[in-house]
Amino acid sequence: MKYLHLIWASLFRRKTRTILTLVSIVAAFLLFGLLDAVRTSFAEAGQSANGAQRLQTGSRLSFIQTLPQSLEARMAQVPGVKSVTYANWFGGAYQDPHNQVFSFAVAPNYLDLYPEMAVSADERKAFEDTRTGVLVGEGLARRFHWKVGDRIPMQSTIFPDRSGSKNWVFDIKGIIHSTDKKTSGFFDQMLLLHWSYFDDTTPYNRGQAGWYVTRVTDVNQADRVAKAIDALSANSDHETRTQTEQAATASWMKQLADIGLIVTSIMGAVFFTLMLLAGNTMMQAVRERTGELAVLKTIGFSSTSVLAMVLAESVLLLVLGGVLGIALAEPLIPLISHGSNGMLSLAPVGPGSWALGVSLMLAIGLLVGAVPAWSAMRLNIVDALARR
């Protein structure tokens, strides 16, 4: 600690250069904070206490392949299954194709398997009694200024009605209130319509379910139940894959994009550039201070102390910029989530992200400081003082 003022003064010896480098580091770690929030949000999707009790069954081939609705009754017979429901992806958009809505055509008992979604009894009754009725998430209703009683036009990006039109009209009968904060970002943005209305209206479905959701009686028996469900359609033209909800969500997202790989690739490129930049700054800083480092060694600082001071300077530079960058990401994340009207529900910067961030700061700091620190350690006093 007693060397801190010396390290600090050395770091800011060339203020403009150090500040510009710091700005780059802040930007890199701000990006890290935001992208890690995206990665965490995707990784945590489907992770909830209730989700652990649910299995999802989809086509073994692809998530866009559908399954016969007749499977429902057979799945319900599997020992360990408490209840079964099913749903189809509707692919709705409101007013503009860019306003995509998480819209599912669901079986009548769908809400029973999702206690994360709370709907008042009156509204649920109204939904059940109205063929064109829909339930909409609280956030979604807020986003489009919808209220119960509104009649809304929706465009399906996939399914036309029997006349060939992809324009559908629905009546909002209730609002879905999310009861689980962790998954609220998803349920808040949902629109649920009746599977029977969907199936009767579009000629494309004809008694098919997109996927099944099963609630098991015993979480510990989930593996066995999953295998038994998949055995029902083994060697058929509609073989299934049953997974826990978490695994299914992860696999579904992976089919869309490998977020982890994308985030890692972007951050790899950013940090590689940062290493070149910070490394160059440190090399220049040490080269300029050759005479001063020689004086330190002259008055008795050991080579190891000089090495440690240069490394500490490099780490300090990274930690200063890095902490500032991640700290800036903290208030930005809720702003981005809010700005997206709930479409993006980014996880806050948690202890895991901080730990990873600080580890990166230390590792990059040590890496970029290694070469200049080594040069400083091996500096020959006599040559350096003679400016040779």
Place this chain on the structure above:
Amino acid sequence: MGKLIEIRDLSKVYERGKQKVEVLHHIDLEVAEGDFVALMGPSGSGKTTLLNLIGGLDLPSGGSISVGGQRIDQLGAGALAKWRAAKVGFVFQFYNLMPMLSAQRNVELPLLLTKLSAGERRKRAAIALELVGLADRASHKPTELSGGQQQRVSIARAIVSDPTLLVCDEPTGDLDRQSAQDVLALLRALNRDHGKTIVMVTHDPKAAEYANHTLHLDKGTLVEQATA
């Protein structure tokens, strides 16, 4: 007085590419404790090389150097650094102060290597600055000081850890006449009043007059020993 520096058959060879250059040839020298010695000679005569060897900044190619009874030519790099920190103060021609630190912080630098508390370090640095007449300039950065003042700060840095030996390489080489006289008077006071042994390299015969003895080096050999 006893001998502080004892040099026997000292030689130094530098390798410049494939060429070997013998800078010092079989030098024998003794400097008494409390002495003030000026080293003179033409450029390339080996004055700074000899000074660097006495100050433990470099190692000889042959012979021995004892300072205060310690064979410093036999010390490893780490031990030599510790020895320098404890026993030697350095004054350079171009002051070599840290430009980003105040005069006070510059003077404190050698004390960072001790176990003294921050308060004690500040106190000792203030005393050293007082001794060189710059107590009122403690918070100034080197760029805010004149050349003479910077050299006095560097002398304060050299004496702050109370070393036995001061090695000065052209301490007045970059100063005007008046500042040079002030610095030399200060070095003489440190020698006379505080008992510091000083070995000073200089080109300037007037500067050498402040020393008790003047040694002349020519082509790496001591050629003459004069007494002031």
